Amino acid sequence: MAPPTIGRKSKPSGRGGKNDVRSLKRKRDVEDHIKLQKAVEELDPKAETKSFSDLPLSEPTSKGLEASHFKTLTDIQSKSIPLALKGKDILGAAKTGSGKTLAFLVPVLENLYRQKWTEFDGLGALIISPTRELAIQIFEVLRKIGRYHTFSAGLVIGGRSLQEEQERLGRMNILVCTPGRMLQHMDQTAAFEIDNLQMLVMDEADRIMDMGFSKAVDAIVEHLPKQRQTMLFSATQTKKVSDLARLSLRDPEYVAVHEAAASATPTTLQQYYVVTPLADKLDTLFSFIRSNLKAKIIVFLSSGKQVRFVYESFRHLQPGIPLMHLHGRQKQAARLDITAKFSSSKNSCIFATDVVARGLDFPAVDWVIQLDCPEDADTYIHRVGRTARYERAGKAVLFLDPSEEEGMLKRLDQKKVPIQMTKPRSKKQQSIKDQLQNMCFQDPELKYLGQKAFVSYTRSIYVQKDKEIFTINNYDLEGYASSMGLPGAPKIKFQKGDDSKKIKNTPRALLSSDEDSDVEAGSKKPKKGEVRTKYDRMFERRNQDVLSGHYSKLIAEDEPERPDDGLVDADEDNDFLSVKRVVPMDEDSSDDEEVASGPVAKVISGIGREPIVVDSKRREKLLKSKKKLLKLKEKGQKVVFDEDGVAHQMYELEDEDDFARRGTVEAQRAKFLQAETARVQEADLDDKQLAKTKKREKREKKRLREADEKAGIVDGEALELAGDGGDPLALLASLPLDGEEEAPTVKRPKKWFEDDSDQEREAPKKKRRLIEAEDEPETLEDLEALAAGLLQ
Ligand code: ADP
Ligand code: MG
Numbered sequence: 001m002a003p004p005t006i007g008r009k010s011k012p013s014g015r016g017g018k019n020d021v022r023s024l025k026r027k028r029d030v031e032d033h034i035k036l037q038k039a040v041e042e043l044d045p046k047a048e049t050k051s052f053s054d055l056p057l058s059e060p061t062s063k064g065l066e067a068s069h070f071k072t073l074t075d076i077q078s079k080s081i082p083l084a085l086k087g088k089d090i091l092g093a094a095k096t097g098s099g100k101t102l103a104f105l106v107p108v109l110e111n112l113y114r115q116k117w118t119e120f121d122g123l124g125a126l127i128i129s130p131t132r133e134l135a136i137q138i139f140e141v142l143r144k145i146g147r148y149h150t151f152s153a154g155l156v157i158g159g160r161s162l163q164e165e166q167e168r169l170g171r172m173n174i175l176v177c178t179p180g181r182m183l184q185h186m187d188q189t190a191a192f193e194i195d196n197l198q199m200l201v202m203d204e205a206d207r208i209m210d211m212g213f214s215k216a217v218d219a220i221v222e223h224l225p226k227q228r229q230t231m232l233f234s235a236t237q238t239k240k241v242s243d244l245a246r247l248s249l250r251d252p253e254y255v256a257v258h259e260a261a262a263s264a265t266p267t268t269l270q271q272y273y274v275v276t277p278l279a280d281k282l283d284t285l286f287s288f289i290r291s292n293l294k295a296k297i298i299v300f301l302s303s304g305k306q307v308r309f310v311y312e313s314f315r316h317l318q319p320g321i322p323l324m325h326l327h328g329r330q331k332q333a334a335r336l337d338i339t340a341k342f343s344s345s346k347n348s349c350i351f352a353t354d355v356v357a358r359g360l361d362f363p364a365v366d367w368v369i370q371l372d373c374p375e376d377a378d379t380y381i382h383r384v385g386r387t388a389r390y391e392r393a394g395k396a397v398l399f400l401d402p403s404e405e406e407g408m409l410k411r412l413d414q415k416k417v418p419i420q421m422t423k424p425r426s427k428k429q430q431s432i433k434d435q436l437q438n439m440c441f442q443d444p445e446l447k448y449l450g451q452k453a454f455v456s457y458t459r460s461i462y463v464q465k466d467k468e469i470f471t472i473n474n475y476d477l478e479g480y481a482s483s484m485g486l487p488g489a490p491k492i493k494f495q496k497g498d499d500s501k502k503i504k505n506t507p508r509a510l511l512s513s514d515e516d517s518d519v520e521a522g523s524k525k526p527k528k529g530e531v532r533t534k535y536d537r538m539f540e541r542r543n544q545d546v547l548s549g550h551y552s553k554l555i556a557e558d559e560p561e562r563p564d565d566g567l568v569d570a571d572e573d574n575d576f577l578s579v580k581r582v583v584p585m586d587e588d589s590s591d592d593e594e595v596a597s598g599p600v601a602k603v604i605s606g607i608g609r610e611p612i613v614v615d616s617k618r619r620e621k622l623l624k625s626k627k628k629l630l631k632l633k634e635k636g637q638k639v640v641f642d643e644d645g646v647a648h649q650m651y652e653l654e655d656e657d658d659f660a661r662r663g664t665v666e667a668q669r670a671k672f673l674q675a676e677t678a679r680v681q682e683a684d685l686d687d688k689q690l691a692k693t694k695k696r697e698k699r700e701k702k703r704l705r706e707a708d709e710k711a712g713i714v715d716g717e718a719l720e721l722a723g724d725g726g727d728p729l730a731l732l733a734s735l736p737l738d739g740e741e742e743a744p745t746v747k748r749p750k751k752w753f754e755d756d757s758d759q760e761r762e763a764p765k766k767k768r769r770l771i772e773a774e775d776e777p778e779t780l781e782d783l784e785a786l787a788a789g790l791l792q
Contacts (some may be wrong), residue, residue, distance in 0.1 A: 032059070037114055045082040049073055052106075055081060058113045060148035061106060068144045074099035074390075075257040080231075081106055089230045089252040091205075091244075093237030093259070095266050096385025097361070097392075100233045101141050104201045108174060109146050111199060111229070119152050119171055122193030126224070127176045127201040128217070130208050132157040132332065133339050134359040138203060139176045146174075156181050159332030162188065179208060179216035186223045197224050200247075204358045205232035206378070209243045221247060235264075235385060236378040264381055264416045269388035272422040273398040273409075279479030281399050282310070282436070285371055286319065287429045288397070289349055293321045295366040296342075297349040300383050302372035302460040304329050304353055309453035309484065310371070311351045312446060316439055317432060322348040328355045357382045361389060368396040372457065373404050375464055377415035397422070407469035436485030450484045455492055462494050 039056030049055055051072050052065050065071075073081070076094035084090055084107035094100055104127070112124045127142075129135040135157045142153055154168055156177040162184065169175075170191040175182075185192055200221075202208045208217055230249050239254060258264070265271065276284045289297065301307050304327035311325035322345060326338050342350045343362050350356075357379060365387040374380040380398070387394025398419065400408055412419055440447035458477060464470035481489035604612045604623075612632065614620050622628045639647040662668060 033114065033116065040085050040110075040114065043082050043085065045086065047082075049078045049082065055106075056085070057106070057110060060113065060150075061109050061145065063148045064109075064145040065106075067147065070102065070145070074102075076100055076255065077103045077106075079257055080104075080253075080255045083253050083255065084229070084231060085110055087111065087229050089249045090232065091237055091239060091249075091252050091254045091256075092231065092233040093254075093256040094233075094235065095258050095261075095264065096235045096382060097266055097389025098235075098257070099390065100203070100235075101138060101361075102145070104203070104231050104233055105138070105142055105145060107231070108142075108199055108201065109149055109151070112151060112173065113149065115198065117151065117173055117198075119150075119173060121173070122170075122196045123172055123175060124151075124197065125174045125199040125201065126182070126194075126197060127174070127203065128179055128182065128208055128220070129176065130178070130204050130213065130358060131328075131355055132159065132178055133335065133356060134203065135176045135178055136336070136339075137359065137361060142174065142176065156185060158184075165189075166191070179213045179220060183216045183219050186220060194223055195225055197228055199229045199231070200224060201231045202233070202247075204234050204382075205243075206234045206236050206238050207358055209238075209240070209246070218246060236381055262416065263418050265384060265418070266388040266394075268391060268393045269384060270393075270395045271384060271398070271417065271419040272396070273400050273405075273419055274422055274424055275400050275402055275405050276424070277476060277479070278401050279476050279483045281371060281401075282483055283429065283431045283433065284399065284424050285310075285369065286314065286317065286432045287424060288369065289314070289319045289321060290430065291428050292367065293319070294347050295321075295349075296345065296347055296362075296364060297321075297367040297369060298356070298362070298365055298383075298386050299349060299351045299369045299371050300357065300374070301351060301353060303327075303453070303456040305449070305453040305456040306372065307351045307353055309446075309449045312449060313436055313439060313485070314351075316446075317435060319349075324348060324350040326350060326352040326356060328353060354379060354383070356386065360386060362386060364392070365389075365394060368394070370396070370398045372460070373398070373400060373408055373469065376466060377411045377417060380412060381415065381417065401475060403471060403474035404469050407466065411466070411469065433483050433485070436483070438485070440485035440487075447486065450486050451490045454481050454484060454486060455490055458492055459494070 036056055036058060043056055052062065052070060055073075057065075074094075075098065076092060077099050080090055080092050080103045084104065090104075092100060092103055094103075108125045108127070115124075117124045127135075127138060129138055135155060139153065139155045146153065151173040152171050153174040153176070154165075154172040156165055156169070156175055158178065158181040165181075165185065166189045169185060169189055170193070186194070207213070226248055230247055230252070232247070232249075232252075237256065244252065274284065285299065299310070301310060307325050307327045311323060315323055324338050324342055326335060326342075330338075338350070339356075339360070339362075342348060346364075354374075356362075359382075368384050368387045370380070370383055374383055384394075384396040387396060398408075409419070440450055454477075457480075458472070458475075461470050461475065462472050477489045604614060610632075612619070612623075614623065638650045640650060641647055663671075
């Protein structure tokens, strides 16, 4: 069955009938397919193909590439596309910005096209990306070059209701996804067909195969058919045998175009590093930004909290360039908004975590600044790869603490990264330390952010694997805290892996003497002459009320930092001031000396039967849980009210005389029994009737379902009719592009992440029809409605 050719339909000529034209066209299509298949078989993968027109590509793909202004192939494209067209498994490695996306998207479209894939064949290709932003970008490129194809393509990246995605999923031919969300669907979406899958692509494969995603990826791969083509791409590709085995690659071709190159980074990229002590790096960054107000800059930091603090504090300082920030814990809509804004901006500075380190193709970025040292050389390569893309120029600066310099430079050298030292011009260097201190003094929320940022930074250093670069004791943490405007470095206890639970349950008094399990990094020593504020004292207190939750989080957050992988969507600050019940504070306990001596118990009465004694963190937690408090309360009693509003117990004893007046005990019992028997019999009849109807309904449903299964083919054809009429939802051909004129009859379908409301408003009929076709019809009415919809 030839795929429907919406969008490329030629008008029937006056003389020939409609049918003639159709059959002619179908014949031509069949011939084209045979020709194309032959050309691919004869293609020599070693031949240096220069331009897309030299490749045996289908007409829709060629037109799509041409319309997107892609003419000549990049190295990785000319080496890997021919092999991929021939169905080979591929391990593709090429520098950042060298065009790897097209190297897998073109074969995906082509191989499905040559197999005459239609929407009824289910999912043909699955493309996995480590982050949502990258998935969206890949999807956009797919839309661009696939616009003349009729495949349906979708995005599965979370951030929107599972059900909405589920409805669309059953119809998709090509999916671009993030691992976590995909797995969720494979486990939960019944109508999701993956047995037919032909191609699996992993962009940024080394990232997807590493620790953070390994479980999800293994589970996904388990669901997939073994007989398939697998393509892995990355700028830092590994040939790890274990990975290849996990993905059951068949005799893969290793296509590495820059392996022999002198550098692992683009030649158009100039790379520098500055050695700046931790305590000065915010000053240096600010001075840098101040002297590059006309540039487009990305600043990488190690955690979302760092990002937030630097963004919020720099915003107050108004450097004179639009500032933005992006990290994995922002709401999806905000993330989309910010990436779009940064993409289209001419001069701006974005503070970001590694959530944008991989794959993102922001146009015309001038500078990549790495304020926090990357965890390894690979991360470095990907971060700097956000600039100098596709033959453009770009510059990158790495900030190094003196203690990191030697180790990091060694790692970069091993990975063939050419980098040279530079020094910030002292004339332009300005200090923002005083301003930050003022700001934190005046705004406790900013200070709180700063403390969180400090803790997360220190923690990230502590958990770094490469101890040759990162040694926690070598950093001037006290100086860093003060440069952030904090009155002192928050005290941090580092707890090792599995011990953390044990430690958590140990009484605090014991813990403080247990130095073995803890590493103390920076502790609060009030300096002479230092101005101390009430906030300082507040944060030092141990048994405070509202802020105690935050404070304990600050000093003993034993949850490891979650990787900023784009899968996290929770708003990290939901916990701000989230204590539901505030323990009234004991006035006397605000005295500093007394507080320092340890936790003081509080007694709260009026909640439970007995007063609640709060003498530990666990008891304090109890106050937040309604359920637990319920246990401490007295059991309620049910009362009824009479007409005068007087409360009575549910069962009250009747006056004995009144009882005797109504007859003997025997007679009353017999009467009661008779009445109850009659009531039960009546109820029994009703129940039986109900059971009967239910049974009948069930049988009817089953019959319909079976009839439905048998008529599966008929159903398919009916759907095709609908498709021929121009199903607007799923077909790539009907997807117009930004800045392009829309065909007047074809409505642009909303992307899944866009607001659906207008679409529903504009085309309620069509939408309902499609959903009905997806839903399993359960009653006769459903079936009728479905048939009516299909034949419409
Ligand atoms: P990579 O995945 O290797 O980092 P991308 O696929 O994101 O690189 O491509 C980088 C940039 O190069 C993109 O802006 C893309 O549009 C452009 N590009 C890719 N292939 C070509 C080509 N053949 N001709 C012109 N531009 C290309
Ligand atoms: Mg890429």
